[in-house]
């Protein structure tokens with residue numbers, strides 16, 4: 055019979071091994087980025103050495119069966135996605151992202167409202183992730199906007215986590231990652247995300263700390279699209295959103311800060327009045343004014359104009375004639391990533407990889423975070 059001391063010794067080894075096991079399944083930092091086929095940026099051109107996680111966007115939601123599907127036009131690229139990005143970085147992880155900007159809003163709500171539909175969604179998502187060699191799943195439901203939808207969102211996450219854990223026990227495969235892209239925890243429709251279910255069920259949230267100002271929804275003045283801090287008049291900003299999540303009870307190390315690799319172009323009312331919050335009249339350059347970072351660099355170079363950094367709100371802008379563009383340049387990205395690290399966040403992610411200019415923002419972010 056073993057002595058009490060050796061039992062204690064054995065049990066401490068057991069708990070040591072158990073904690074190693076738990077650590078092995080836990081993500082220690084996230085340098086993330088989204089890719090989507092519409093960007094026409096080849097998957098094989100992604101410099102995956104600059105990232106730890108790459109999100110492949112988007113899988114679809116069938117409104118009849120409530121199953122997750124990959125459209126036939128994306129099937130070949132998605133199937134080969136993990137293998138392709140792992141050629142340059144064998145340890146990079148991939149997640150299949152479901153939904154996307156305003157897509158399937160009502161279908162997500164209908165799906166989450168009934169147990170049998172949730173089961174179709176969850177089971178199909180897991181088998182789709184496995185059959186396409188993804189390491190995880192990412193929910194982009196933009197956005198639940200009633201009390202009932204937020205409750206069902208929480209139920210969905212709880213059941214999804216249980217199914218993912220069960221599948222891993224059965225298959226012996228590494229547990230799939232589970233994440234969601236979210237707005238701020240409260241103040242959105244004056245409602246709250248189910249923070250406890252999020253905390254228990256998700257590996258992390260991608261906080262979409264951008265799109266605060268844009269020429270289609272704030273057309274009458276320019277603005278910092280993704281300011282980190284408020285100006286003197288208390289404008290919406292990323293820091294307030296992050297603090298809101300932490301205050302609501304989510305641990306900082308489950309929060310990943312969003313960086314836009316794009317900006318928005320406004321039409322100035324008067325070319326000589328070209329600061330932040332200058333009078334404007336809607337979009338410039340593109341239908342919704344959105345413009346990728348590489349194109350912004352071209353705009354600056356070809357028009358021989360300059361970029362202005364505002365370090366107190368953390369944004370950049372440039373203008374030429376009556377075209378005004380607000381965006382994040384390297385200095386803003388560096389400040390934001392340092393902020394994320396100092397706050398104890400899990401990392402950062404960017405939308406989207408194809409918009410970068412010769413890896414300038416991706417490199418800046420990776421260096422600012424460190425290893």
Ligand SMILES: *[C@@H]1O[C@H](CO)[C@@H](O)[C@H](O)[C@H]1NC(C)=O
Nearest residue numbers: 115116117118119120121123
């Ligand atoms: C949804 O699934 C049903 C049944 O498999 C199928 O007939 C339908 O075409 C699908 N809808 C879409 C939009 O793919």
Ligand SMILES: *[C@@H]1O[C@H](CO)[C@@H](O)[C@H](O)[C@H]1NC(C)=O
Nearest residue numbers: 098130131134137138139141
């Ligand atoms: C899949 O990716 C590999 C590696 O990048 C490539 O050699 C192969 O041609 C790709 N296959 C398809 C069907 O795209």
Ligand SMILES: *[C@@H]1O[C@H](CO)[C@@H](O)[C@H](O)[C@H]1NC(C)=O
Nearest residue numbers: 159160196197198199200243
């Ligand atoms: C919630 O979102 C749906 C779909 O976008 C919209 O039709 C509805 O009016 C919104 N409800 C509220 C309360 O904002």
Ligand SMILES: *[C@@H]1O[C@H](CO)[C@@H](O)[C@H](O)[C@H]1NC(C)=O
Nearest residue numbers: 184185187188225226227228
């Ligand atoms: C899952 O595990 C099986 C063996 O248990 C293995 O053949 C397969 O490649 C694994 N799949 C993934 C996606 O890891």
Ligand SMILES: *[C@@H]1O[C@H](CO)[C@@H](O)[C@H](O)[C@H]1NC(C)=O
Nearest residue numbers: 285286330331364365366367
């Ligand atoms: C930065 O922007 C804020 C908000 O508009 C403004 O109050 C501040 O003066 C600006 N700082 C500089 C250095 O221009």
Ligand SMILES: *[C@@H]1O[C@H](CO)[C@@H](O)[C@H](O)[C@H]1NC(C)=O
Nearest residue numbers: 322323324325326327328333
């Ligand atoms: C544009 O702004 C300048 C400087 O504020 C002013 O002198 C000029 O009259 C304005 N032009 C128009 C058309 O409002």
Ligand SMILES: *[C@@H]1O[C@H](CO)[C@@H](O)[C@H](O)[C@H]1NC(C)=O
Nearest residue numbers: 321322323324333334335336
């Ligand atoms: C904004 O643009 C519209 C249409 O182009 C024009 O009618 C209107 O006068 C403009 N408003 C200002 C304040 O310049």
Ligand SMILES: *[C@@H]1O[C@H](CO)[C@@H](O)[C@H](O)[C@H]1NC(C)=O
Nearest residue numbers: 352353354356357374375377
């Ligand atoms: C230069 O500015 C003009 C006026 O805003 C714009 O139409 C053009 O696209 C810009 N050039 C580039 C290369 O972006």
